[in-house]
Amino acid sequence: MKKIKIGKLEIDSYVYIPPMAGVTDLAFRKMVRFFDKETLIATEMVSSKALMYNPNQSLMKLSPDEHPVGIQLFGHESEVMAKAAVLAEVQGADFLDINMGCPAPKITKGKDGAALMKEPDLAIEITKAVISSVKIPVTVKMRLGWDECEKNAPNLASRLEQVGVCAFTIHGRTREQGYTGAADWNAISQVKKSVSVPVFGNGDVRSPHDALKLLEVTGCDGVAIARATMGAPWLSMQINQFLKTGSFLPEPENIEKLALALKHLDELIKIKGETVGVREGRRHLINYTKGMPESAQIRAQIGQVNSRYEAKELLSRLKEELLNRMEKNNFVKEAETSKFKLISVK
Ligand SMILES: Cc1cc2nc3c(=O)[nH]c(=O)nc-3n(C[C@H](O)[C@H](O)[C@H](O)COP(=O)(O)O)c2cc1C
Numbered sequence: 001m002k003k004i005k006i007g008k009l010e011i012d013s014y015v016y017i018p019p020m021a022g023v024t025d026l027a028f029r030k031m032v033r034f035f036d037k038e039t040l041i042a043t044e045m046v047s048s049k050a051l052m053y054n055p056n057q058s059l060m061k062l063s064p065d066e067h068p069v070g071i072q073l074f075g076h077e078s079e080v081m082a083k084a085a086v087l088a089e090v091q092g093a094d095f096l097d098i099n100m101g102c103p104a105p106k107i108t109k110g111k112d113g114a115a116l117m118k119e120p121d122l123a124i125e126i127t128k129a130v131i132s133s134v135k136i137p138v139t140v141k142m143r144l145g146w147d148e149c150e151k152n153a154p155n156l157a158s159r160l161e162q163v164g165v166c167a168f169t170i171h172g173r174t175r176e177q178g179y180t181g182a183a184d185w186n187a188i189s190q191v192k193k194s195v196s197v198p199v200f201g202n203g204d205v206r207s208p209h210d211a212l213k214l215l216e217v218t219g220c221d222g223v224a225i226a227r228a229t230m231g232a233p234w235l236s237m238q239i240n241q242f243l244k245t246g247s248f249l250p251e252p253e254n255i256e257k258l259a260l261a262l263k264h265l266d267e268l269i270k271i272k273g274e275t276v277g278v279r280e281g282r283r284h285l286i287n288y289t290k291g292m293p294e295s296a297q298i299r300a301q302i303g304q305v306n307s308r309y310e311a312k313e314l315l316s317r318l319k320e321e322l323l324n325r326m327e328k329n330n331f332v333k334e335a336e337t338s339k340f341k342l343i344s345v346k
Contacts, residue, residue, distance in 0.1 A: 007137025007166035027267035048075030048084035078129035114175035147176035208242035231287025261288035
């Protein structure tokens with residue numbers, strides 16, 4: 001593939017795993033790197049204002065072996081954002097992303113996140129300040145606009161490119177839509193046409209085929225995949241493999257997923273201690289076990305675990321269920337085969 005150039009950063013991946021608060025922490029990113037060394041990935045969003053009080057925020061902690069990785073900042077004060085950007089650069093981030101897409105009222109009411117799309121002049125001022133304070137490439141993640149009447153992403157992106165933004169991630173929904181409805185990939189293509197730097201199209205991609213379709217519809221350079229990677233840190237590897245070669249890599253077997261779930265929990269515990277690690281790990285364990293047969297009851301209990309021991313016990317019980325089922329299925333298969341043989345002998 002042709003490398004995607006984000007300023008001086010060159011990446012060998014069509015996939016970007018964009019920020020997800022409460023998800024894309026160091027433990028999650030380690031799980032992704034276990035499968036895929038190339039994919040672009042970013043931290044959870046970090047408050048520029050909070051960094052002024054506590055510059056050592058653990059949210060910005062990066063591991064030396066996880067590059068290429070970016071740090072996402074949110075805020076609406078140029079000076080504060082510029083200072084925060086310097087702190088992020090010092091952490092070793094390969095790029096810095098400005099959040100202009102978060103729809104949460106607690107963020108937008110302070111003029112942060114998607115609210116910046118309503119104030120394009122302020123968005124430009126902040127971005128200029130950030131760009132002039134760091135040497136690493138600066139990117140912007142935004143939505144189509146504030147609401148149906150104000151879909152200004154193409155115009156805003158073009159203005160932001162002129163002040164030096166090196167790439168965009170465009171989530172094909174407005175702030176008003178939140179996460180409802182389907183992402184509008186055609187509207188993303190309008191943004192792609194309005195700039196010459198790389199654009200990652202984002203919204204509702206769940207599989208290698210979806211990724212290919214998004215690239216075809218939007219003309220984007222890459223695809224940003226968020227929710228579908230939860231409980232599936234191998235997905236970016238599968239999508240890259242498909243887009244680069246046309247071939248499919250299988251996803252791990254259910255039994256392997258259980259081992260990966262425990263590995264993820266252990267990474268969280270290593271970084272955050274058992275109490276916080278297990279509390280934050282519950283959602284991941286639920287995600288890894290999604291769709292497993294006969295799992296509803298055990299998954300409900302997994303959602304309430306309080307210790308690693310409890311989590312391991314439940315995952316082991318689930319494994320037993322799966323093994324029993326496989327045995328049964330093998331038996332069924334054997335029975336079918338022998339039946340087939342009998343028929344063929346006849
Ligand atoms: C739990 C969660 C947390 C998110 N946190 C952030 C964030 O911190 N910054 C951001 O720009 N977008 C955030 N997003 C939005 C995603 O990056 C992405 O734009 C959105 O989920 C659409 O992509 P998808 O359909 O692939 O999930 C978050 C989404 C989810 C589900």
